[in-house]
Amino acid sequence: MSAIAPLLVVSGLVVRYGAVTAVRGLNLEVADGETVGVVGPNGAGKTSLLSAIAGIVPPLAGLVTFAGAPLSGIALEDVVGRGIALVPEGRHIFAALTVRENLLLGATVRRDAEAVRYDIERAFSMFPILAERRHQPAGQLSGGEQQQLAIARALLSRPRLLMLDEPSLGLAPKIVDQIYALLHTIKSDGVTVLLVEQNAERACAVSDRVYVMSGGEFALSGNARDIARDPRFDAAYFGVRMREQAGAS
Amino acid sequence: MERLVQIVVDAVSVGSLYALTALGIGLIFGVMRLINFAHGELITLAAYTLLALSGMPVPVMIFGAVAVAVLLALLTERAAFRPLRNADPTTLLISSFAVSFFLQKLLILVVGSRLKGLDFLPALGRQTELFGVRLQLLQIVTIVVGIVLLVALTWFLKATRLGLHMRAAAEDFRMARVLGVRANNVIAVAFALSGLLAAAVSCLIVVQTGVVQPRMGLQLVIIAFVGTVIGGLGSLPGAALGGFLVGAGSILLQALLPPDLRAFREAFVFVAVVAILLFRPQGLIPARGLRERI
Numbered sequence: 001m002s003a004i005a006p007l008l009v010v011s012g013l014v015v016r017y018g019a020v021t022a023v024r025g026l027n028l029e030v031a032d033g034e035t036v037g038v039v040g041p042n043g044a045g046k047t048s049l050l051s052a053i054a055g056i057v058p059p060l061a062g063l064v065t066f067a068g069a070p071l072s073g074i075a076l077e078d079v080v081g082r083g084i085a086l087v088p089e090g091r092h093i094f095a096a097l098t099v100r101e102n103l104l105l106g107a108t109v110r111r112d113a114e115a116v117r118y119d120i121e122r123a124f125s126m127f128p129i130l131a132e133r134r135h136q137p138a139g140q141l142s143g144g145e146q147q148q149l150a151i152a153r154a155l156l157s158r159p160r161l162l163m164l165d166e167p168s169l170g171l172a173p174k175i176v177d178q179i180y181a182l183l184h185t186i187k188s189d190g191v192t193v194l195l196v197e198q199n200a201e202r203a204c205a206v207s208d209r210v211y212v213m214s215g216g217e218f219a220l221s222g223n224a225r226d227i228a229r230d231p232r233f234d235a236a237y238f239g240v241r242m243r244e245q246a247g248a249s
Numbered sequence: 250m251e252r253l254v255q256i257v258v259d260a261v262s263v264g265s266l267y268a269l270t271a272l273g274i275g276l277i278f279g280v281m282r283l284i285n286f287a288h289g290e291l292i293t294l295a296a297y298t299l300l301a302l303s304g305m306p307v308p309v310m311i312f313g314a315v316a317v318a319v320l321l322a323l324l325t326e327r328a329a330f331r332p333l334r335n336a337d338p339t340t341l342l343i344s345s346f347a348v349s350f351f352l353q354k355l356l357i358l359v360v361g362s363r364l365k366g367l368d369f370l371p372a373l374g375r376q377t378e379l380f381g382v383r384l385q386l387l388q389i390v391t392i393v394v395g396i397v398l399l400v401a402l403t404w405f406l407k408a409t410r411l412g413l414h415m416r417a418a419a420e421d422f423r424m425a426r427v428l429g430v431r432a433n434n435v436i437a438v439a440f441a442l443s444g445l446l447a448a449a450v451s452c453l454i455v456v457q458t459g460v461v462q463p464r465m466g467l468q469l470v471i472i473a474f475v476g477t478v479i480g481g482l483g484s485l486p487g488a489a490l491g492g493f494l495v496g497a498g499s500i501l502l503q504a505l506l507p508p509d510l511r512a513f514r515e516a517f518v519f520v521a522v523v524a525i526l527l528f529r530p531q532g533l534i535p536a537r538g539l540r541e542r543i
Contacts, residue, residue: 077432
């Protein structure tokens, strides 16, 4: 890591739902301008990690620091104002609201109405399909279009950190190509990205660094190019869980 | 012919009254998943405010009723419902009963349970002639107030920033908060609006009946609640339509049933309600986003 403090620092994070511990003492850093991937199987605790950073779930222990200030204890609706935007798993677009209204909601924390209008137009030129359907209920969009809308909506808060939870989930490979091409564009615009994916190959291709998560812990981490070729990768991705299951039976 | 027009106008006016009541309930359910039976006490207390202020100029009385209903709505939210915001809907429902009973019994303790006469805006009780048909002025005023409030509420929800936040919160509250929509603001505005609607209903019902009594609000709310259910819980157009249908339906039955069956018109209304729910359990205009949550 460089000498300047990273944009996002997660240390000793523990998330528990009742008796189930989803995240077991994670440490993670994301530097300004970096794209970091967290890959792992279903149930590894990836969504819980993002939810804790976004303020959706209160962590049992640990500290999340963003741009030098702790995020602990602030209200859910204040997180986006600090510069963190979330594209949640399952997209969570507002199906009954129009495409344009969905985008407008992305800019809820901004007070510069003129610049918001400009940014919405820019989003429309970036996503022509959304422009065509700006006055239609967002629920009428296809899955891929909804994912584009969810990403465009998140970008409208002009975040310093964009967090994406499984952006490829449930989409056809061709659509996933489009979404990942978009992530490359976002990355080259200088937005810091924290990406959570089951699809390790995709995540490694776009990320600078990758953490492999399994059973609520990071089993492996490093440079994205090295991780993809690391012989320990498969064991890290699947191993911990298999060992746990073997131990449980 | 004249008789038919009179019946229709009567049905539409009573339907409007129940539509406004159902909207007040629907607004709160939309953002909080709370079925607020204490909405009835907002209506009742607004009516007692009219009684307390009787003799004052009419605008002062109306302003007083609106102010009391809005403040009481905000107060119940702050004191009773905010601490339970993350509780499940059953807990919220029970606490709304508690608030409703508390306010009702408090009122009985302070002013007694007997009904009191109140001659508010007697001029509206007059008959007037419209297109050659004799109608009660109050019915026309009720319909006009209903339409104006419906249009104003629609405008607020569709064209303002806060309205957009409320619609987003009604569909997926947590995602709205992730985007920065302030939960406390949205819920407070919903309660304030429900107070405003309750005060409007209260004024109209007092003119119509000429009396106030501690249980007047609850009776209205129970019927209006049935309206929100058949309209589709969580959907505002559904609440307005459902409330309207229940109110208008009971007036039409009153007019059209043979005299010896009129006493049972409510039973007929509820048979219709059961039939609607059998065929459309999600309501006439179902709400979106009732299930999905992050």
